[in-house]
Amino acid sequence: MEKKILLSARGLSKDFPVSGKRRLQALSQVDLDIYQGETLALVGESGCGKSTLGRTLIRLIPATSGSISFEGQDISSMSEKEFRPLRSKMQIIFQDPYASLDPRMTVRDIIAEPLETHRVCASAQETTERVKELMKAAGLPAEYLYRYPHQFSGGQRQRIGIARAIALKPRLIICDEPVSALDVSVQNQILNLLKDLQAEFGLTYLFISHDLSVVRFLSDRTCVMFLGKLCEVGSTSELYEKPLHPYTRFLLGAIPGIDPRARGEKRPLLQGELPSPIDPPPGCRFHTRCPYATERCRREEPRLRDVGGRQVACHRWEEI
């Protein structure tokens, strides 16, 4: 089957103004395709621009430059009015569902809100029925209908966020660190749920995580980000088995292994501090921390190039 592109971004950049008239480059010239029905993982250290990319892609925040197309339509140049009908097709779920749920609203009202805004149901009663269906899909017992967010555990709150996100039958969901605040047992419940919902509703996910150990289960492809730029994109299994970019290797190598016998083995530790996105290093942005950096790396920026079904942005990926 031919893979169909659902969303695609070209040359996407996002700057934030910071003090002293300077600009912080949160995203710099990102090219990215998300295929219909896939889960694309987006990984990288905190502050590298993952959330900014997720939000910019669905126009929650405006891009500084670059274009985005969704289902073949250029959404980056649309007016707010033109874009409105498309908005419900793209949803987002957050790390901390508590912060994104209004504490004064019942679960029923929280999940009903998007249905009511978009006048999906004919009556309040029909809305309530639809809310119950959504709760069931998200694994929440219907008797919790009139409870408030604080009466739920972290995992259950994430289920509320998910029920709300799928209410309008979106095509794409940006999952921004949805399990990062949860214990592993509960985290796995939520990951299983996301997988089930994907199969049931034909969803496409951009799954953002700073923790590489959680993306393997869910994602088909993974892209690795460093300081506002993509440094490697590829199928998740290939990328985990044979990371090409030095940064990807460090990220994977740093995941604490769960075999205490293997701990004597020296792991390559990343040296130095993360450079600032306000004044990013010239050339390859990773060069200040890369053990393979050469003169060329300090001067010339490596482009993201296709290499046998994957993409990598490194001058020396073949030799190292």
Place this chain on the structure above:
Amino acid sequence: MDEAITLSVRDLSTSFFSEKGEVKAVDHVSFDVPHGSIVGLVGESGCGKSMTARSVMKLLKYPGKIVGGEILLEGRDLVPLSERDMSLIRGEEIAMIFQEPMTSLNPVTPVGKQVQEAILQHRKISREEAKKNVLHMLETVGISEPEKRYRCYPHELSGGLRQRVMIAMAMICRPKLLIADEPTTALDVTVEAQILELLRELRDTIGTSIILISHNLGVIAQLCDYVYVMYAGQVVEHAPVLELFDHPSHPYTQGLMDSVRSLRRGDERLSTIPGTVPNLLRLPQGCRFAPRCPMAREDCRSCPPELSPVGDRHLARCPYAGR
């Protein structure tokens, strides 16, 4: 009295007296920290790990209170000590670091000064000598350009550097025991790996015993010699680290291990532990894990199980603990 034990906690119970009743956050917890070892406390959030640590430091906030047990630091019981005596022990003999260093650092004082205060509190030395000590300790914890970093304010440092400053502050008096409560949970994996490496080095070079608290079995596997698994305020299993990872015996420990391992393998369907940690005000009768336990039987719900041996230096709180 066994010379080789730095800390021995016996039947420690800590409760919160709330309007809704007594919350037994720590319920008859016992554990030993042998000299120069790293002992792990692991379990899901809300299991009582932090309250155990805060009890040892006697840093409980109202309405929390130690209601029973002993905390023996090299044989001396800390429980009956006055706040004045405790303040001499804190920092000098036991020190603690937390998940979020920002909350324990003063935002308006340079970090080097703060580490210096910590040593001046306990040692009668000149400011100059104190500063020399501080610079040396900053270097020991892997902070490059210590002179420059000494003058930085907390917000000018990255999360990883702030945690290093906290470790420097905790280690400045070379305490016998360092309690690290989720020290890497807020950090990226790359920084986490560095901090874990640092803790191991400090144990090896200074000989400080460490209690490492984490909800992450990977972190525990990397560092600990001996592990205690906590659930709903109790220790449900403990064993030397290899024994625990080779033969997790309590169904709760098994559930945690399966969850992590299945995630790491990238299974088609991930193992989980159904349900959530119980509310301590409404604890099930009998075994506290019974509502979530795949092996639960009728008698589990009536009779609370005791910790009993399942292997060499290996105990589990379940009569059906299997291998």
